[in-house]
Amino acid sequence: MDSETYGTFIQHVKEINTLRSIQALLEWDQETYMPQRAAEDRGNQLAAVAGVLHEKLTRDELGDLLTKLEQEADAENYVAATNVREVRREHDRAVKVPTELVKRIAKATALARDAWVPARKDADFPRFAPHLEILLELKREMADRIGWDSEPYDALMDEFEPGARAAVVQEVFDKVKAELVPLVAAIKDAPRQPNTSILERACPPDKQGAFNRRIAEAMGFDFEAGRIDVSVHPFCSGHSPKDVRFTTRYDEHYIPMSLFGVMHETGHALYEQGFDAEHTGTPMAINTSLGIHESQSRLWENQVGRSRLFWEHFYPALQAEFPSLADVPLDAWHFAINTVRPSLIRVEADEVTYGLHIMLRFDLERQMIAGKLPVPDVPQAWNAGMQQLLAITPPDDAQGCLQDIHWCMGIFGYFPTYALGNLYAAQFFAAARRAMPELDRQIARGGLRPLREWLRENIHQHGKRYRAHELVKVATGEELAHTPFIDYLNGKFRPLYGL
Template identity: 45%
Template sequence: MADHQQQYDALCQEISEAAKLDGIQQLLEWDERTIMPAKAGTHRAEQVSLLAGLIHERRTSAKVGELLASLRDSPLAEDPHSDMGTTIRVLSREYERDSKLPQALVVELSKAKVLAQQVWVQARSGNNFPLFRPQLDNMLKLMRETADAIGYAESRYDALLDYYEPEAKTSEVAAALTALKDDLAPLVAEIAQSGRHPKMDILKRDYPIALQEEFGKRVAKEIGFDFEAGRLDVTHHPFCCGVGPHDCRITTRYDQNFFPSAFYSTLHEVGHGLYDQGLRSDQFGLPPGLAVSLGLHESQSRMWENMVGRSYPFWRHYYPELKKLFPSLGDTPMGDFHFAVNDVRPSLIRVEADEATYNLHIIIRFELEQALLSGDLPVADLPGAWNEKYQQLLGLSSDDDADGCLQDVHWSAGLIGYFPTYSLGNMYSAQLFDQAAIDLGDLAEMFRHGVFMPLLDWLREKVHQPGSCYPAPQLMQNICGESLDHRPLLKYLRTKYAPLYGIEH
């Protein structure tokens, strides 16, 4: 046992050092997407690719492989959900996967991601898809090579999806999203046919950016984000990254004449940040100190953004302060403001989509990226295919690729397989929110009085602290007594929209 303990400590040392290198890489990428000078891009790509190679080399070294082989059948691994058992189990799985990737491919891919994101910024700002097309072609080539090196049972997409939702299969995710779409369509139709519409001009008045930032930071702090262990900055596409224990970076983007843009992107990223800040720092870089899946991560961001931040009790608490900050609201009743931030109508922009149509945006991307990865959809045909799907599912199309296939940063960053986790997160969030209400009592009454810590503490205990000790489906079973189910999300949406639109509860 002593030998096994020494081997385990040596394994943790190797992986922890790799995690520190990864934190440095995350910091460089944060800097690139927030404050890096434009001309520094090429050298930044060299820096990031060097680090990516070092991290891959350390995590897939012969030493790590030997330590895992010695520990896999040891007494330390007997309980697969203990901290030690989880570390051995998860690292063994990741080692087997990542060891199949050639070092040269890892380095090339990391460099390509940095360069592609820089071109994407230029292409989006200039509405110039042809500028970005060679970068996307190259990124897809590298992602195909990655998937083929790893291997897959059913589809090439499975190999990439696994990075974000471990052990999930494309066919399973497609079935879950289809069931969700089939039940969402009637709800969206009922709302459209209701004839009710909020006064959207409320949100398009003058909202000075400095005051938006002040209000967003205040709310973030009051729902639990620790600004002594994190910060908020501006970027082209909001994101959250964890540099290390007590260093969580979140970002947003502001529009002086559209209040929801920054406020809800801030709340979304705060949700991610709360998860990162809730992980156990003594297990940093090791599976017990890491989020179990992107679906669970997204459940946190979507819960705080929507189930908390768009709720009537939330605005009963914060609206008086909002009116003091922004004179443009005048004597606008709180009910009108609440209706406006819960407006349901098809739109082109995913990050500004309402809760009812949001998942249709995800389904479009999920289907398109599978076709791009397989080669069935040539990159040159992406703008047309994008508009065709938007016309089919949302009744909209645009000649402006900046609001079309260039609106998201994900593909430029090689995040193929990431998009479906947003919808998984929406479904998980509704199930978790229901269970929290059962365990904690009247959440609405708490929010009305600005009391958010009971919910955060519950999430810390149930979701954050376990880290990756249980796979996502099992963790959901442990917390809620049920597996992934879209019906709680539909129930939540109907309950919210029934009084606003006069539809069936």
């Protein structure tokens, strides 16, 4: 491989990703510190960067460099191979989708959002329906432009989970559903139920913030390379391995919101801080998929954060900080933070029912994009699915098919990454426990760094070297599978609920 050609190529790639890191900062600022009247100007700033980015990503010069490097490919050099392969993917996707289509989608989503807000408020699906129709049409056009083998949905999902195929995902999801539905039903009628009111005891937000920082610190978050702020909707934003910022929000009378929110976002943040800084600005230091990203957050939030082992160490400290919990035994706390209750709203769902919400959306999206589910039938299909999976039916479409913002933003193919994240998380955690017989005892003593090291070594440092399905195999020795997740849920929830 000609090192000069590769050097020029990497310079282009770094410029592109540097512009993306600027987008991330603009978005982070928008949610944290931006004065409210600046919204329109911020839109212009984002548009300006997007314009420059698109131009740089689609320019012929980059295509020529890629062609040249592909001809000189050296299989031994996985860094170069990764960077060339992933930039080729992005360049091709950007070239294939014409600017005018991007603009039509942007315009349609703006209108759809304007319709969705009042439609949800009034539970008035027909008001939103024509917009959904148009967006589906546009996204099908986009899928066709990008190209697909089995079904157009693959082309859309590929944006968030490169290499994933809907048919494969469906197969695993079906197995998960077959196990989850009876588990949810059993838990609902279980003899033991948690006392959830203890979670509503007063915990001053400033003390929550200080406690959360201790946990993030224990998990290995580097505060010299990142920060925690407050925003309405929590998120994590990695601008480089040395600048990873996430947010949280506080409810004085519901400590789990910030506590598990911070563990979740710290999980995301450790992934971003775990890339090799030497590769900053190249695919080798970028997450491989949203599913893998979500696996890192869910692993820390659930496998670790809602485990009894974790609280063996941290619960006395929590009680010392929050006297309102002083009379709550560890077991009651542990049971309460593992409350399972079928609910209408996805974002409030627990870790057992959450996946069922996702699988419903995945089902519907796949059918909608394929043209098999007419838009007017969506509410009915939604409600039937909710009844079948969670045994509840929304009283109206506001709490049903209008609840999520994704569709009005034209986002199709994103939802499955949430459920994939849970499956990957269980696989990774099981593999880590196999590899480290000490792990449980370490966690029970508050020693979380060895787990971070295992994740860094086996997942984070690889960046985009492997696609998600390959990475799972490299890190765990297995293909994507449902059993570790189901085993984990059964292992925790059956004893808790006395099943």
